[in-house]
Amino acid sequence: MMDVLQITNAWVGQGRKVALATVVETWGSAPQPVGSQLVVDADGNFMGAVSGGCVEGDVISTAVDIINTGIPRILEFGVADETAWRVGLACGGRIKIYIEAVA
Amino acid sequence: MTPEILAEISAARKKRMAVALITDMKTGAQQIVHPDDVRGHALSADLEKGFRFDKSAMVGDHFVAVYNPPLRLVIIGAVLIAQSVIPLAQACGFDVTVIDPRGAFATGARFPDVSLHADWPQDVLPKLGLDARTGFMALTHDPKIDDPALDLALKSHAFYIGALGSKKTQSARRERLSALGFDDVALSRVRGPIGLNIGAVGSAEIAVSIMAEMIKALRLGFE
Incomplete structure (x- = not known):
């Protein structure tokens, strides 16, 4: 099983600038449990998952911004959310994701 | 961070x-x-x-x-069911250790991707330290090997203890373990016949039933 935190630590050790996204709340059906993590570097390379692939695109582009700004953000995706519907959380659940830079 | x-x-x-x-x-x-x-x-x-x-x-x-630390599974018995359980356990995130004093069973060729010990459980288990993130399975059918291991498992914090064997085997085992001083509450920790009853046929399906029982113990505790 993938240990995203160890990967993050290894990437930081290589001098890469990274951000860590963590699922902090879920409602209804959600493919990845609370605590699931995804690490992103400044080039958009990523490991891990915060959904079944539905919102990763949005999370990655936001994470790259956060690597530059250093300001953590909370993203929420769900069926009631126009934006989320566009990126497609088709399982019908709702998830809240905390994204922070490692710096 | x-x-x-x-x-x-x-x-x-x-x-x-x-x-x-x-x-x-x-x-x-x-x-x-x-x-x-x-x-x-x-x-x-x-x-x-x-x-x-x-x-x-x-x-x-x-x-x-x-x-939490990575999950760990300690299997006593380098047998066929162990071979079926291991890939499922690894997919669920368990580090697997296999112990069997019978050198012919405990070979690297039969168990390539695990921590393998061709020694008696009572020599290996104290060094491993069975903590609350460890599941334990006695799969040899041989009291000479299983019993000393179960003795140590029952004294540990292992979150799951399973023992292979029929109802008859289980009740004989229960008597032997109770003679070692374990009361009914302690002995109720030993799951046997091992695995959820899903009508499993063959070692692969038995492995699924054992894994399901262990995951249930991990996530829901014992009822």
Whole structure:
């Protein structure tokens, strides 16, 4: 099983600038449990998952911004959310994701 | 998250030590909490629950992320059912250790991707330290090998203890273990016949039923 935190630590050790996204709340059906993590570097390379692939695109582009700004953000995706519907959380659940830079 | 906090959590995981990370979602401030520091902490009840059930959760404005050590499965018996259980266990995130004093069974060719010990369980288990993140299975059918291992497993914090064998085998085993001084409460920790009853046929399906029982014990505790 993938240990995203160890990967993050290894990437930081290589001098890469990274951000860590963590699922902090879920409602209804959600493919990845609370605590699931995804690490992103400044080039958009990523490991891990915060959904079944539905919102990763949005999370990655936001994470790259956060690597530059250093300001953590909370993203929420769900069926009631126009934006989320566009990126497609088709399982019908709702998830809240905390994204922070490692710096 | 600072690189220092990341490195500290990372080091704890390598040492099989549990830690929790509390993040204030309003400010981004973070604090590492070790299980020994839970008592007296403002979020002690939530931290305790988190460590026990391996669950991260929001508590008010704080996110409590639980980083428990990797799960571990110790199997006594380098037998066919062990070979079927191992890939399922590994897919579920378990580090697997196999112990069997019979050198013909415990070969690297038969068990390539595990920590393998061709020794008696009573010689190996004390060195491993069976903690609350460890599941245990006695699969040899041979009391000479299984019983001393079960004796040690029952004295440990292993979250799951399963023993292969029919109902008749189980009741004979129960008597032998009870002669070692274990009471009914202690003996009720031994799951046997091993596995959930899903009508499993053959070693692969039995492996599914055993894994289901172990995951149930991990996630729901014993009822």
